[in-house]
Amino acid sequence: MLAGCRRVLPAALGRALRGRAAAGGSGGRRAVSTSWCPVGAAFDVKQQRGSAAGRETGLFGVPELSCPEGFQEAQDKALQESEQLVQKACSTPPGPEIVMIFDQLSDALCRVADLADFVKIAHPDFAFREAAEEACRNIGTMVEKLNTDVELCQSLRQLLADEVVMDSLDPETRRVAELFMFDFEISGIHLDEEKRKKAVNLNIKILDLCNEFLTGTHLPNKIDKHVLPEHIRYNFTAEGNYLQVAGLHADCPDDLVREAAYKIFLYPNAEQLSCLEELLASRNSLAQLVGYNTFAHRALQGTMAKNPETVTQFLEKLSDQLSQRTQKDFEMMTKMKVKLNPQNSKLMPWDHPYYSSVLRAERYNIDPGLYCPFFSLGACMEGLNSLFSQLLGISLYAEQTQRGEVWSEDIRKLAVVHENEGLLGYIYCDFFQRPNKPHQDCHFTVRGGRLRENGEYQLPVVVLMLSLPHSTRSAPTLLSPGMMENLFHEMGHAMHSMLGRTRYQHVTGTRCPTDFAEVPSILMEYFANDYRVVNQFARHYKTGQPLPKSMVSRLCESKKVCAAADMQLQVFYAVLDQIYHGKHPLKRSTTEILKETQEKFYGLPYVPNTAWQLRFSHLVGYGAKYYSYLMSRAVASMVWKQCFAQDPFDRAMGERYRREMLAHGGGKEPILMVQGMLQKSPSIEDFVDALVSDLDQDFETFIMDS
Numbered sequence: 001m002l003a004g005c006r007r008v009l010p011a012a013l014g015r016a017l018r019g020r021a022a023a024g025g026s027g028g029r030r031a032v033s034t035s036w037c038p039v040g041a042a043f044d045v046k047q048q049r050g051s052a053a054g055r056e057t058g059l060f061g062v063p064e065l066s067c068p069e070g071f072q073e074a075q076d077k078a079l080q081e082s083e084q085l086v087q088k089a090c091s092t093p094p095g096p097e098i099v100m101i102f103d104q105l106s107d108a109l110c111r112v113a114d115l116a117d118f119v120k121i122a123h124p125d126f127a128f129r130e131a132a133e134e135a136c137r138n139i140g141t142m143v144e145k146l147n148t149d150v151e152l153c154q155s156l157r158q159l160l161a162d163e164v165v166m167d168s169l170d171p172e173t174r175r176v177a178e179l180f181m182f183d184f185e186i187s188g189i190h191l192d193e194e195k196r197k198k199a200v201n202l203n204i205k206i207l208d209l210c211n212e213f214l215t216g217t218h219l220p221n222k223i224d225k226h227v228l229p230e231h232i233r234y235n236f237t238a239e240g241n242y243l244q245v246a247g248l249h250a251d252c253p254d255d256l257v258r259e260a261a262y263k264i265f266l267y268p269n270a271e272q273l274s275c276l277e278e279l280l281a282s283r284n285s286l287a288q289l290v291g292y293n294t295f296a297h298r299a300l301q302g303t304m305a306k307n308p309e310t311v312t313q314f315l316e317k318l319s320d321q322l323s324q325r326t327q328k329d330f331e332m333m334t335k336m337k338v339k340l341n342p343q344n345s346k347l348m349p350w351d352h353p354y355y356s357s358v359l360r361a362e363r364y365n366i367d368p369g370l371y372c373p374f375f376s377l378g379a380c381m382e383g384l385n386s387l388f389s390q391l392l393g394i395s396l397y398a399e400q401t402q403r404g405e406v407w408s409e410d411i412r413k414l415a416v417v418h419e420n421e422g423l424l425g426y427i428y429c430d431f432f433q434r435p436n437k438p439h440q441d442c443h444f445t446v447r448g449g450r451l452r453e454n455g456e457y458q459l460p461v462v463v464l465m466l467s468l469p470h471s472t473r474s475a476p477t478l479l480s481p482g483m484m485e486n487l488f489h490e491m492g493h494a495m496h497s498m499l500g501r502t503r504y505q506h507v508t509g510t511r512c513p514t515d516f517a518e519v520p521s522i523l524m525e526y527f528a529n530d531y532r533v534v535n536q537f538a539r540h541y542k543t544g545q546p547l548p549k550s551m552v553s554r555l556c557e558s559k560k561v562c563a564a565a566d567m568q569l570q571v572f573y574a575v576l577d578q579i580y581h582g583k584h585p586l587k588r589s590t591t592e593i594l595k596e597t598q599e600k601f602y603g604l605p606y607v608p609n610t611a612w613q614l615r616f617s618h619l620v621g622y623g624a625k626y627y628s629y630l631m632s633r634a635v636a637s638m639v640w641k642q643c644f645a646q647d648p649f650d651r652a653m654g655e656r657y658r659r660e661m662l663a664h665g666g667g668k669e670p671i672l673m674v675q676g677m678l679q680k681s682p683s684i685e686d687f688v689d690a691l692v693s694d695l696d697q698d699f700e701t702f703i704m705d706s
């Protein structure tokens with residue numbers, strides 16, 4: 001997943017080795033640093049931390065950030081710089097320079113805000129987290145001020161209005177200018193005084209409602225313990241005469257526990273319900289105020305799908321194609337339920353995740369413990385290194401960090417080095433569990449790439465966060481197949497950041513439309529599931545034996561069990577998100593819409609007195625873009641099948657992939673990037689077919705198993 005890509009300024013409005021590669025003299029612009037070592041060893045061997053590793057510095061090498069107080073200093077510098085840039089923007093005549101100044105302004109604020117955004121959630125030291133939080137708040141206030149700065153906006157508007165100058169700009173510059181303007185517009189800057197005030201107030205109200213709704217999605221529901229049969233009460237946290245139900249207990253083998261949890265956890269809370277209704281209505285008002293039909297129309301501008309009509313078409317077609325397969329999956333689950341529990345034969349929504357995992361286990365019996373020894377973290381990192389080097393001419397090296405540069409001893413810093421172009425950027429790997437660390441696999445942009453005024457390229461810096469177990473005395477860190485796939489996924493985001501060579505940081509790497517952002521990461525999952533790729537690195541950490549091909553095949557096939565039903569569920573969520581953010585006032589209550597949509601796009605019955613939508617936290621962050629993941633997956637699937645399935649190490653395809661897709665970050669319309677890669681313009685049907693054909697059993701494996 002991608003950390004809440006905040007686009008600052010105006011933008012953000014939105015809240016928005018093996019082998020010593022170049023050592024042989026391959027003509028790299030930069031020589032390999034002596035402090036670089038092979039990436040695999042850096043993860044499997046306990047790194048000796050030289051205490052005298054150079055001078056003292058601050059977090060990410062920012063000198064001020066050697067102590068929490070440094071955030072104040074960094075923030076003050078950024079604010080000062082931004083004020084100067086605002087003046088400069090306002091006194092510069094229309095031309096490409098305006099876009100550059102805006103990007104510098106955005107960069108000055110992002111450099112601190114993005115870094116602080118990461119530190120405030122991940123730093124083990126409370127004082128650092130607090131200082132970072134404060135910096136975020138202050139920069140946020142500045143951003144709000146800039147977003148409503150009429151004079152600043154005017155300088156951009158003049159540029160956009162000047163057709164001659166606009167026509168002379170390169171496409172990336174034009175797009176970035178438009179993106180900056182788009183972010184201004186949502187604050188209603190183009191409106192008259194009264195409407196602008198209204199927009200500002202709506203923005204504030206929406207932010208508050210979002211926070212309130214998010215908090216509400218996690219709150220447990222309480223119930224008098226006597227309502228539940230005594231033998232299942234122990235599953236829930238007791239609080240005097242009450243039981244707390246804090247989740248769906250979806251994996252619990254006891255049908256009754258899951259049923260109880262479902263009905264209690266999803267029991268509608270009146271406050272949360274009105275919060276949601278108000279949120280949806282306010283979003284709609286804001287969108288209309290600034291000139292859109294619906295919130296979805298606004299949210300989808302600039303995306304791959306472009307508009308809600310296309311999204312709806314995509315989801316409806318996908319649902320049609322899935323429905324028969326989904327029915328079959330539900331029948332299999334029902335049979336299993338009857339087999340285990342004959343008196344209770346109707347498949348209910350609380351059964352789906354549980355019985356699909358039972359079926360998967362029965363059919364394939366994948367024991368992660370049998371796979372882990374083949375996936376030491378070091379081996380996986382070497383695998384990635386080898387893949388990137390064959391495909392893209394890129395090597396990963398572990399670089400010694402300086403004192404104060406990282407927030408925990410176990411962080412590894414990787415230098416990403418191209419065989420001809422030299423150093424491309426840095427990935428900080430925050431891979432290991434530690435107390436209070438958020439449990440989330442995630443990619444964070446800490447610094448965006450951009451072409452500086454002096455002609456040098458500002459190298460991108462990112463953090464990858466995972467929650468892997470530490471190595472032990474007797475074994476290195478061993479990954480389950482799921483963790484390995486996640487590692488590949490997150491490295492896909494990181495490579496997008498490293499290879500995006502945009503002129504502007506506003507569109508660096510993963511700062512691209514949401515429905516395109518997951519393409520590079522999901523594509524990496526296809527590589528992670530291909531035997532030819534896995535076979536390059538999966539070796540038993542004790543014996544050195546390779547992972548047998550049959551084990552990889554079984555793993556891949558096991559993922560297809562009930563996959564149609566799982567995808568159908570995602571379609572249902574995505575449709576719901578579209579309707580909620582579509583035409584207002586809504587025709588029915590959100591719960592009635594849920595019921596109707598569930599019946600039409602999912603198939604398992606709605607349960608009276610439940611309101612799942614009140615737990616749908618993604619409505620906040622994704623608002624009208626929950627479909628993005630499915631669409632990104634469709635594109636990744638097409639790219640895989642057409643470009644890499646035949647030969648996952650095809651260098652020519654790797655170069656095309658870099659040139660057509662990764663290099664542009666968000667600086668090019670996403671559908672044009674897809675067309676460049678596939679060398680054709682895919683239809684909605686192609687998107688749907690790609691997703692559905694992935695569900696088919698692999699014939700070879702099927703025969704082998706029968």
Ligand SMILES: [Zn+2]
Nearest residue numbers: 001002518521
């Ligand atoms: Zn992702």
